[in-house]
Amino acid sequence: GENVEQHPSTLSVQEGDSAVIKCTYSDSASNYFPWYKQELGKGPQLIIDIRSNVGEKKDQRIAVTLNKTAKHFSLHITETQPEDSAVYFCAATGFQKLVFGTGTRLLVSP
């Protein structure tokens, strides 16, 4: 089955810096790659996703890139703000089931 690895486990940046979180997956049949943000005490929130027929997708300060050949995808956050502090999870799916990465705790210091 699918296996998703995520790095780094923690990431500390200064406000205004960029942050990059990387994930690799094992199943070449996977074709949907979402990213979730989970704030303390809340459920995961879908913030951006990408499908296998697209290499990059942007939404304001966040972007996701996908390299299907290498089986990895990344989340890029530019101009980070303190409210970006949260745990971020990547996931991959091949057939209606999401397999999650281990999570990255992002801390943005003012």
Add this chain to the structure above:
Amino acid sequence: SAVISQKPSRDICQRGTSLTIQCQVDSQVTMMFWYRQQPGQSLTLIATANQGSEATYESGFVIDKFPISRPNLTFSTLTVSNMSPEDSSIYLCSVEEEGTYEQYFGPGTRLTVT
């Protein structure tokens, strides 16, 4: 996206008892999912619950321990049976927007077993 609510939001239970968690969606959805998130960990799929059929459980999860009901297209319940402290986790339901793979999560139920 769908609005999902869960009840209770949190509970403290004694070992050996059972707790039923409710998940309500504001629109009809085919695919609903139940996840467990142990403290400080990632999300693990417990089962997929489709209306009109038996829930499909993932490896390591069994119906006797986690019975699931799906009586209609907007509601599901997960019961955690014969609880032990190892069952202390956040339990999350999610729904898939029809035909998109996009999953949206409820706020979670924080369960502590003493």
